[in-house]
Amino acid sequence: MKKITIDPITRLEGHGRIEIFLDDKGNCERACLQIPELRGFEKFAEGRAAEEMPRITTMICGVCPTAHHMAATKALDDLFKVEPTSAAKKIRELMYNAFTAEDHILHFVFLGGPDFVVGPTAPAAERNVLGVIGKVGLEVGGKVIEMRKRMRNVLRIIGGKPVMPTCGLPGGVSKRISEEERKTIIEAGEYGVEFCKVALGLFDDVVLKNKEYVDLVTGDVYSHKTYYMGLVDDKNKVNFYDGKIRVVDPEGKEFAKFKPQDYLDHIREHVEPWTYVRFSFLKKVGWKGFVDGKESGVFRVAPLARLNASDGMATPLAQEAYEKMFATLGGKPVHSTLAFHWARLVEALYAAERTLELAKDPEITSDDIVNLPTETPKEGIGVVEAPRGTLIHHYQTDDNGIITKANLIVATQNNSAAINMSVEKAAKALIKKGNVPDGILNMIEMAFRAYDPCHACATHSLPGRTPLEVSVYDADGELVKKLVRD
Amino acid sequence: MAKPKVAFYWCASCGGCEETVVDLNENILTVANAVDIVLWPVALDFKRKDIEAMKDGEIAVSFINGAVRLGEQEEMVKLLRKKSGLVVAFGACAHLGGIPGLGNFYDRESIFNRVYKEVPTVDNPKGILPQQKTKIKEGELELPEFYDTVKTLDQTIDVDYYLPGCPPAPDLIMAAVTAILEGKLPEKGAVLAPNKALCDTCPRAESKPDKLSIAEVKRPWQIKMDPELCFLAQGIICMGPATRTGCGETCIRANQPCRGCFGPIDGVVDQGAKALSMVASILGLDGEQDMSEEEVKKLIDSIADPAGTVYRFSLASSLLRRRRME
Numbered sequence: 001m002k003k004i005t006i007d008p009i010t011r012l013e014g015h016g017r018i019e020i021f022l023d024d025k026g027n028c029e030r031a032c033l034q035i036p037e038l039r040g041f042e043k044f045a046e047g048r049a050a051e052e053m054p055r056i057t058t059m060i061c062g063v064c065p066t067a068h069h070m071a072a073t074k075a076l077d078d079l080f081k082v083e084p085t086s087a088a089k090k091i092r093e094l095m096y097n098a099f100t101a102e103d104h105i106l107h108f109v110f111l112g113g114p115d116f117v118v119g120p121t122a123p124a125a126e127r128n129v130l131g132v133i134g135k136v137g138l139e140v141g142g143k144v145i146e147m148r149k150r151m152r153n154v155l156r157i158i159g160g161k162p163v164m165p166t167c168g169l170p171g172g173v174s175k176r177i178s179e180e181e182r183k184t185i186i187e188a189g190e191y192g193v194e195f196c197k198v199a200l201g202l203f204d205d206v207v208l209k210n211k212e213y214v215d216l217v218t219g220d221v222y223s224h225k226t227y228y229m230g231l232v233d234d235k236n237k238v239n240f241y242d243g244k245i246r247v248v249d250p251e252g253k254e255f256a257k258f259k260p261q262d263y264l265d266h267i268r269e270h271v272e273p274w275t276y277v278r279f280s281f282l283k284k285v286g287w288k289g290f291v292d293g294k295e296s297g298v299f300r301v302a303p304l305a306r307l308n309a310s311d312g313m314a315t316p317l318a319q320e321a322y323e324k325m326f327a328t329l330g331g332k333p334v335h336s337t338l339a340f341h342w343a344r345l346v347e348a349l350y351a352a353e354r355t356l357e358l359a360k361d362p363e364i365t366s367d368d369i370v371n372l373p374t375e376t377p378k379e380g381i382g383v384v385e386a387p388r389g390t391l392i393h394h395y396q397t398d399d400n401g402i403i404t405k406a407n408l409i410v411a412t413q414n415n416s417a418a419i420n421m422s423v424e425k426a427a428k429a430l431i432k433k434g435n436v437p438d439g440i441l442n443m444i445e446m447a448f449r450a451y452d453p454c455h456a457c458a459t460h461s462l463p464g465r466t467p468l469e470v471s472v473y474d475a476d477g478e479l480v481k482k483l484v485r486d
Numbered sequence: 487m488a489k490p491k492v493a494f495y496w497c498a499s500c501g502g503c504e505e506t507v508v509d510l511n512e513n514i515l516t517v518a519n520a521v522d523i524v525l526w527p528v529a530l531d532f533k534r535k536d537i538e539a540m541k542d543g544e545i546a547v548s549f550i551n552g553a554v555r556l557g558e559q560e561e562m563v564k565l566l567r568k569k570s571g572l573v574v575a576f577g578a579c580a581h582l583g584g585i586p587g588l589g590n591f592y593d594r595e596s597i598f599n600r601v602y603k604e605v606p607t608v609d610n611p612k613g614i615l616p617q618q619k620t621k622i623k624e625g626e627l628e629l630p631e632f633y634d635t636v637k638t639l640d641q642t643i644d645v646d647y648y649l650p651g652c653p654p655a656p657d658l659i660m661a662a663v664t665a666i667l668e669g670k671l672p673e674k675g676a677v678l679a680p681n682k683a684l685c686d687t688c689p690r691a692e693s694k695p696d697k698l699s700i701a702e703v704k705r706p707w708q709i710k711m712d713p714e715l716c717f718l719a720q721g722i723i724c725m726g727p728a729t730r731t732g733c734g735e736t737c738i739r740a741n742q743p744c745r746g747c748f749g750p751i752d753g754v755v756d757q758g759a760k761a762l763s764m765v766a767s768i769l770g771l772d773g774e775q776d777m778s779e780e781e782v783k784k785l786i787d788s789i790a791d792p793a794g795t796v797y798r799f800s801l802a803s804s805l806l807r808r809r810r811m812e
Contacts, residue, residue, distance in 0.1 A: 003625050021624035030624040038616075038632060039498055039555065040597035042605055044588040049790035051707050055745060056798075059585035059652065062502020080707070149511060160740030162509065163502040163653045167740050170707050174741040268609040271602050274620040274627035278601075278608065287609065373707055394606075401705070402791060407605040 018444065020427050026434025031424035033448075035416075038276040045406035050079055050377060050397050053406075054168040057393065060410065065164050066099040066155065067386035067411075070241065071393040073168030078261065079380025079395055080170040080373030087366035088172035093241040094185070094358040095158040095165070096384065100240050101192050101351035102151035103387040104303075104344045107452050108199055109144045112341040115446050116207045136202055147195045150188035154355070157181045172370030182365050189356030193317070196349035200321055203345055208328070213338075218329070221429045222337040222447060224292040224421055225250040227282055227299035229414065230306030231385045232257075237314040238306050238350065240385040246309045247282065250294050252333040256284070260383035263392055267409065268297075270417070279417040280409060290421050298421070301389025301414040302451060303343035308333040315357065318350035337422050340450040377401045386411040388452055415451050422447040490546035490667070493525035493537070494576075495566055497559040498586045498636065499552030503577040506653035510660065517663055521546075525566075534562070540569045547572040547666055549649075553579040553586045553802060554642045557631035567643040572666065574678075578652040578747045580639040581677075582757070583802020585652070588794065590801050590808035593634045636802045648677040652747035652799060655679075655733055679732030681752050684744050687731045690716045699771035703788040706743065717743040718768065723795055728754070728761035745798045756805045758796035765789065765796070 003021055023029040041060055048056060054072040058065035070092060077084055084092070113132040122131065133141035152162040158177065159165025167173045177185070207213055216222065232246045233239040245263065247256040256266055269278040270287045281287045281297030288296040299305075307326075313319045325342050326332050334343075358364060381394045389411030396405040412419075426443045430436075496503070507514065524545060525537060537545075548570040554560055567573055578584040589597065598615050602608060620627045639645050649662055662678045665671055672678070685691060694716040704721040711717075717724035717738075725746035726738075733748055750757040770777055770785050777785075789795065797804055 019625075019627055023624075030622070032622075032627060034627060034629065038597075038601070039586045040589050040592070040601060043592050043597040043600040046600075047591060047791055048588075048794045049705065051705055052745075052791070052794070052798075055742070056585060056588075059500050059502070062500040062505050062653065065500075065502065076707075145511065152509065156736075158740075160742065161653075161736040163505045165740070166737045166742040174706070174711060175713065175739075264606055267607055269605075269607045271608060271610045271614045271616075272620075273614050273617045274622065274629065276616050276629065276632075280607075283609075370710060372710065400790065407607060409607060 018423055020431070022431065022434065026432070028424070028427040028431040031420070031427045032274060033416075033420045033423050034275045035277040042406050042408055045395070045403050048403050050076060050380075050395060050401045050403055051170065053393070053395065053403070055164075055166055057408070058164045060408070062163050064099075064103065064386050064388065064411075066096060066159070066162075067384055067391050068393070069159070069165050069168055070096050071382045071384045071386075071391045073170070073382065074242075074384065075380040075382030075393040075395050076168070076170035077380070078382060079377045079397060079401075081375040082171035082371050082373040084172045085366075085368045085371055087176075087363050088369045088371075089242075090358050090361060090364050091158060091173050091177060091369065092168070094355055094364065095155060095167075096241045097351040097354040097358070098151045098154040098185075098188065098192075100387055101196070101348050101355060102148055102155075104348035104351065105144065105147055105195065105199065107387075108341070108345060108348070109141075111449055111452060112344070115449060116210075116213055116338070116341055117202070119210055119213060135206060140198065140202070143195055143198070147192055150191050151355075154185050154188050157185065169370055170373050174370070176367045176369050177365050179365055182359060185359040185364075186356065189352060189359050192352030193349070193356055196345065196352045197317065200345050200349060203342065207342075216446075217336050217338045219336075221426060221443070222422065222450070223335045224300070224337065224418060224425070225294075225335050226292050226296070226418060227255060227285070228305035228308040228333060229299050229301050229390050230309035231383065231390065232310050233314060235314070236311035238310045238312075238347065238385075239314070240347075240351065242384075245383065245390065247299065248309045248333060250292070250333070250335070252308065255282075260392065261381045263381065263383070263394075263409075267392075269409070269413065277416050278413055279420075280414040281417065290417055290424065292418075292421060298417045299414065300418045301411055302340060302387070303347050304334060304337075304340040305389065306385060307343045307346065313346065313350045315350050315353035317353055318346055321346040321349055337418075337447060337450045340452070344452070388412055389414050412451075419448065419451050422451075489520065489522040491524045491544060492521040493545050493548040493566060493570065494523070495525060495548060495550045495562060497550065497552030497563065497580070497639075498555035499577070499579050499584075502653045503551040506656060507659070510656050513656075513660055517660075520667055534565070537565060537569055542568055543571050545570040547574060549574045549576040550639055551576040551580050553583045554637040554639065555586060555589070555633055557633070559630075560637075560642055563639065563643050572646045573639075573643065574647045574649055574662065574666075575639040575645045576649050577654050578650060578749070578799045580645075581648045581650050581803070582749050582800040583636050583638045584747075584799050587636045587638070587799070587802030588797075589636050591794070592809070593811050594632055596811070598632075635808050638803045641802075646674050647671075648749075650677055650679050650730060650748040651733055657734075658732055677730065677749070677752070679730055679748060682731050683751060684726040684729045684731040684733070684735065684738075684748070688716075688726055688735055688738055690714060690738065693719060695719055697771070698768040700765075700769050700785075701772065703769070703785065705790055711741055713741045723765060723789060725761055725796070725798070727764045728757055728796070746796070747799045749800060749803075757800040758793070758804055761796040762792070765792075 017034045019032045021030045054069045057068040057072045118131040155162040159167045231243040233243045249255045268283040285297035313322045377397045379396045392409040394407040426447045548566045575581045724743035726744045729746045730748040
């Protein structure tokens with residue numbers, strides 16, 4: 001039996017490794033994505049002061065520290081049973097949307113862009129961020145850098161620093177926004193909305209007119225009929241900062257809708273001995289292995305999942321974009337993994353519109369930014385939608401607010417079973433009779449990148465490509481073939 | 487002349503150091519033009535065998551971030567050390583162990599048990615734990631060894647310079663790169679940031695009383711924090727006196743106390759011990775002689791998680807290094 005190793009694919013909590021096993025006929029029998037990294041936050045949170053969790057869990061991920069910061073801060077609200085002031089909620093949500101807009105756009109250009117702007121079959125040398133800029137023009141390239149700079153400046157204003165923000169407190173935030181700062185934020189929001197419109201227009205011109213790509217999006221290789229999960233507001237619109245968790249089944253029907261505090265009734269995690277990551281599944285459906293369908297508890301999170309699990313977007317331009325996406329792709333739910341890219345742009349537009357909306361609200365400069373807790377802390381759960389999916393922080397403390405137990409379910413954990421399945425499906429489609437075509441690098445890479453697996457991986461991948469190396473070994477460990485993508 | 491070869495590598499870290507490099511914005515192009523980047527897993531093709539094929543010392547400088555927690559990380563940094571003229575520990579984790587270093591309050595067994603058996607969402611009736619080697623029906627899978635103890639970079643290999651911070655400040659990164667390119671380097675072992683305490687550059691320095699005394703320790707959620715007054719003067723534990731400056735006082739400017747990510751100034755071996763002695767010296771200073779032993783103890787006990795506060799970023803680099811497991 002042959003074993004193929006792809007090591008390392010890209011950064012996922014360290015880096016990931018894909019192992020592909022062939023059967024006696026040389027067809028792919030099994031593919032495993034391994035995550036060889038663990039740091040143990042759930043354990044060393046024990047003993048820490050609860051209020052420090054927003055400043056400790058940010059270091060889980062330097063790409064999405066704002067997501068952990070916010071989930072932790074909301075868990076503190078729940079822990080101390082304190083309602084944040086109205087202004088504080090708005091400041092937090094503003095910061096959170098500025099972060100999401102920036103993160104999504106960076107992915108569009110640096111990570112996803114090479115696949116769908118330059119095209120899936122373009123030569124490898126062009127499938128990078130320079131190829132994207134070549135196609136969309138230098139002017140747009142410059143705007144990307146400008147948008148990132150402006151949105152990250154919003155994070156700096158509110159949170160102190162974009163990598164590792166520090167402003168979250170139970171019941172509010174630590175710093176108010178000045179009138180002058182508000183003007184800067186409004187300008188950033190306006191810039192963001194305009195840029196996201198341009199990005200969606202590009203998607204129309206460059207991607208939707210590329211038949212090859214559209215065929216891939218609508219084809220079967222990248223499709224999985226799974227459950228979908230996302231936070232929604234009281235009108236079932238997508239919300240990144242707050243709301244209830246909604247799950248739809250593979251036919252798009254509501255399967256569950258619950259308060260974040262009830263997550264234990266709905267989510268369980270499976271452990272495999274060959275990877276350090278845990279695999280989330282729906283408790284009420286159960287773990288049936290790495291398979292899709294209604295009988296399997298595997299669910300997906302992140303942009304496409306959120307759009308599938310909601311009834312729309314809460315801002316006007318994003319709602320238009322939402323309707324157009326589903327109309328083009330044949331209605332809800334959309335199962336194609338590659339549609340994550342489109343959904344990501346719809347969400348970026350919403351995030352920019354929401355940033356602007358909140359910045360224009362005069363209450364945003366209020367100095368009533370924190371309610372002091374008075375209750376004895378015991379247990380708190382906080383949930384946000386990280387760019388890469390539903391993120392849950394759960395703490396228990398002693399009476400003094402010292403953490404006794406912590407549980408963290410990070411976005412990529414929720415998608416990890418599906419990512420494995422997508423990789424395996426691509427491998428099975430391409431590897432026949434021991435023939436390992438060079439194209440497998442592209443195909444696996446695309447399946448994988450659509451999820452934007454949490455981490456540095458991609459978002460700031462400068463040349464915009466995932467390093468890939470495939471080694472094929474026979475049963476005796478002899479190297480029979482090696483493919484390198486450079 | 488050939489451009490100097492540069493490598494970036496990450497160990498147990500979060501990607502924040504890489505984000506910070508991208509936050510150099512336009513400056514990153516200047517750097518990219520002046521050097522030849524031979525290894526950067528986040529951005530470039532990563533081929534270990536290419537590094538192995540290089541001559542010893544062929545890489546001018548390797549910037550390594552993250553603490554050392556896995557066997558694979560140790561192998562890789564040893565290889566980079568051999569191939570590099572200079573090694574810079576980049577960021578708090580490589581420098582001091584950082585947040586992953588808090589893992590040294592526990593060990594592998596207790597971390598594995600918590601993560602894979604005890605958390606309330608885990609459904610693992612057979613008590614399966616990740617293994618270094620797993621036989622599945624189709625073949626065998628391997629994982630790198632997870633160490634009991636997190637190590638800093640200089641506990642693993644010889645380190646030439648340190649860029650402190652979580653994350654390092656962009657201006658310090660640029661200054662360090664420029665110094666390396668121009669060959670204007672300080673003495674080996676230097677921390678590439680000002681040798682002054684955060685208090686010396688703090689925007690609230692003027693509000694710090696000449697004689698500090700904390701009558702009652704406050705936690706950041708217990709009072710409405712004054713946006714201009716020295717945190718210690720408000721009774722809130724701030725690591726400023728025991729921490730090197732250079733960060734731009736970003737946390738203070740967001741109205742949160744310092745947590746020490748830049749590590750200590752030169753000559754201080756143990757940042758946490760230094761901070762503890764600082765705190766002990768100002769707790770109840772006014773009226774100390776009138777306090778009973780019990781009152782003093784109560785005051786000290788009112789500091790929430792003292793070890794996790796003073797050693798927030800530096801537990802792995804401390805003299806104790808880790809807690810002894812029973």
